[in-house]
Amino acid sequence: NPPYSPPPKYQEHEWFKDLPSELQKATRRRATESDSFLGTNLFGNYRKNCFSTEDIAMISARKDFELLVPKSFPQCLLTDSLVYMLLRYFNTVNQIVKRMSDDDTRLIMQRAFYDALGGYLRYYLVPMAQLSYYAGRIKLNTVERLVNIYQQCKTTLNTNGNGWRAPDKDVLSQFKVRKIEPVKLPKSCHSEEDASSCAQLDQTCISQEPDQGSMIVSLPRLETL
Numbered sequence: 001n002p003p004y005s006p007p008p009k010y011q012e013h014e015w016f017k018d019l020p021s022e023l024q025k026a027t028r029r030r031a032t033e034s035d036s037f038l039g040t041n042l043f044g045n046y047r048k049n050c051f052s053t054e055d056i057a058m059i060s061a062r063k064d065f066e067l068l069v070p071k072s073f074p075q076c077l078l079t080d081s082l083v084y085m086l087l088r089y090f091n092t093v094n095q096i097v098k099r100m101s102d103d104d105t106r107l108i109m110q111r112a113f114y115d116a117l118g119g120y121l122r123y124y125l126v127p128m129a130q131l132s133y134y135a136g137r138i139k140l141n142t143v144e145r146l147v148n149i150y151q152q153c154k155t156t157l158n159t160n161g162n163g164w165r166a167p168d169k170d171v172l173s174q175f176k177v178r179k180i181e182p183v184k185l186p187k188s189c190h191s192e193e194d195a196s197s198c199a200q201l202d203q204t205c206i207s208q209e210p211d212q213g214s215m216i217v218s219l220p221r222l223e224t225l
Contacts, residue, residue: 036071038119041154041163042111058108065116068093070124073174078132080142086125087145090117111157118153119164126150127167 042058051059074082097113100106126146133143154161168174 037165038066038069038116038123039164040115041118041157041159041161042115045163054104054108057105058112061109061112062115065093065112069116069120073124073128073171076175077135077137078128080138083125083129083138083142083146087149114153114156118150118157118161121146121150121153122161122164123167127171131171 040062042062043055048055070086094113097106097109100109126143129138129143129146132138133140150161
C-alpha cells in the first residue's frame with residue numbers, strides 16, 4: 001500500500017463491523033492475485049469505457065464482497081454440516097445487506113453480493129458439492145439447495161453466468177484427501193422403500209434393449225454449470 005494509505009482498520013465499511021468476530025477473522029486476508037478473481041456478470045460481455053457514480057460504487061462493493069468468500073479448496077470432501085455452515089455465513093452477510101435503510105445503496109450492494117456469491121458457487125462450492133454427493137458424503141437435497149441458490153443468483157442478475165470463472169476440469173485433484181470409500185450395502189436390502197428408491201433417477205439414457213451382460217445405473221443429474 002502507498003505510504004499515505006490509512007491503516008486497514010480505518011478502511012473497513014460500517015456493515016463489515018456487524019459481522020460476528022469469527023467471520024471477520026476469517027475474511028481478513030489479501031486476495032489481490034488476478035488468478036483468484038471469480039469473474040463478474042455485472043456489466044455484460046461488452047467492454048465498458050465509461051462508468052457512472054453508481055457503477056463505481058458497485059465495483060467497490062463487488063471488490064469488498066470478493067474478500068468475503070473463501071479462496072481455497074477444503075482438505076477433504078464436503079459434508080452436510082460444512083455446507084450449511086457456509087450457507088449460514090452467506091445468509092448473515094445477506095441479512096446485513098437487506099437491513100440497509102437507503103434503497104439505492106441496498107440495490108447496489110445486493111447486486112454486488114449476488115455476483116460474488118454466484119462466482120463462488122460456480123467455481124468452488126457447487127462443483128465440490130456435486131463431487132461430494134457422488135462420493136456419498138452429502139445428501140441430494142443439500143446439493144439441490146446449492147443449485148437453487150446458484151440459479152437465484154443468475155436470475156437476480158439476469159445472466160447465464162458465463163462471466164464467472166469456469167469450474168476446474170479436475171475438481172478432485174484440488175482436495176488433499178481424495179480417497180473415496182466404496183459403498184457398503186447391507187446383506188438384506190429389502191424394505192418397503194425399495195420401490196421408490198429410484199424415483200428421482202434420470203432414466204432417459206437407459207436403452208429399451210440394454211447391452212448383453214451390462215446394466216446401466218442412472219444417477220441424479222446435478223451438472224447445472
